Amino acid sequence: MSPDPALDIEALSYAAGKEHKILKGVSMRVGHGEFVVLSGRNGTGKSMFLRCIKGLLNPDGGIIRVDGKDLSKRPKERNKSIGLVFQDADTQLVGQTVERDILFGLENLQVPDKERTARIGSVVRLLDLAPLLHQRPRTLSGGERRRVAIAGVLVMQPKILMLDEPFANLDYPGIVQVLESLVELKRQGTTILVATHEIEKLLAHADSMVLLDGGNIVVQDAPERVLGIVEHFGVRRPSYHGKPIPVAHLTWLK
Ligand SMILES: Nc1ncnc2c1ncn2[C@@H]1O[C@H](COP(=O)(O)OP(=O)(O)OP(=O)(O)O)[C@@H](O)[C@H]1O
Numbered sequence: 001m002s003p004d005p006a007l008d009i010e011a012l013s014y015a016a017g018k019e020h021k022i023l024k025g026v027s028m029r030v031g032h033g034e035f036v037v038l039s040g041r042n043g044t045g046k047s048m049f050l051r052c053i054k055g056l057l058n059p060d061g062g063i064i065r066v067d068g069k070d071l072s073k074r075p076k077e078r079n080k081s082i083g084l085v086f087q088d089a090d091t092q093l094v095g096q097t098v099e100r101d102i103l104f105g106l107e108n109l110q111v112p113d114k115e116r117t118a119r120i121g122s123v124v125r126l127l128d129l130a131p132l133l134h135q136r137p138r139t140l141s142g143g144e145r146r147r148v149a150i151a152g153v154l155v156m157q158p159k160i161l162m163l164d165e166p167f168a169n170l171d172y173p174g175i176v177q178v179l180e181s182l183v184e185l186k187r188q189g190t191t192i193l194v195a196t197h198e199i200e201k202l203l204a205h206a207d208s209m210v211l212l213d214g215g216n217i218v219v220q221d222a223p224e225r226v227l228g229i230v231e232h233f234g235v236r237r238p239s240y241h242g243k244p245i246p247v248a249h250l251t252w253l254k
């Protein structure tokens with residue numbers, strides 16, 4: 001395994017328009033196989049940060065390395081090796097049927113038929129999508145759409161998987177399914193970055209937690225150490241009868 005981090009971001013800056021500076025020199029590292037939770041108040045720039053990393057927005061400055069390779073000026077390569085499940089799942093669905101939708105991204109890659117079938121089989125099992133395969137994406141519920149969007153990203157087998165608010169709209173079984181998939185992917189060695197406020201659902205599985213505020217990362221550290229300050233940055237610290245819940249219990253998996 002390479003000693004370089006999977007993702008290494010240095011002094012990334014991004015402004016929406018001329019005036020509105022959103023990211024002001026953000027630095028962050030994600031090691032191979034690590035699971036990192038990114039949080040912070042609404043409008044703080046989490047979604048834009050993920051879009052910059054993926055190569056969908058063009059940062060004004062900074063360095064983005066993937067596996068030690070400087071890809072700052074190569075958004076297409078970043079786009080290929082980094083998967084992003086959008087906060088708004090609808091923007092991602094394009095196919096006529098769920099099955100076609102999941103396969104859409106693979107069509108431009110030279111993936112042999114046999115491997116294609118194996119990959120789709122595995123994401124369909126992981127996210128329990130078999131009953132939906134022949135439905136039109138437009139007829140799905142919000143939660144079903146999100147699971148299909150996640151499948152469409154996973155089937156590409158990105159080196160780094162990023163998910164933006166993956167639990168929005170999902171019911172309890174949907175959340176458990178997505179969480180189980182993430183835990184399984186982590187077990188398989190996938191590097192994962194999740195932007196979410198809903199830390200009570202998954203923080204127990206994270207290796208580190210990052211807080212973004214005022215255009216900068218205020219902390220990246222072990223979840224135990226970050227949890228004490230989250231409320232200063234717009235994130236609720238999970239508690240029960242007024243007592244903070246320990247990190248090990250912050251999961252919706254049994
Ligand atoms: N096209 C745009 N032009 C100018 N400002 C924009 C544009 N799009 C988004 N913004 C602003 O950029 C900031 C960062 O937005 P972003 O969606 O990244 O926040 P976020 O941290 O993901 O928030 P949330 O927790 O609500 O998902 C917000 O203040 C938003 O209003």
Ligand SMILES: [Mg+2]
Pocket residue numbers: 046047048087164
């Ligand atoms: Mg967002």
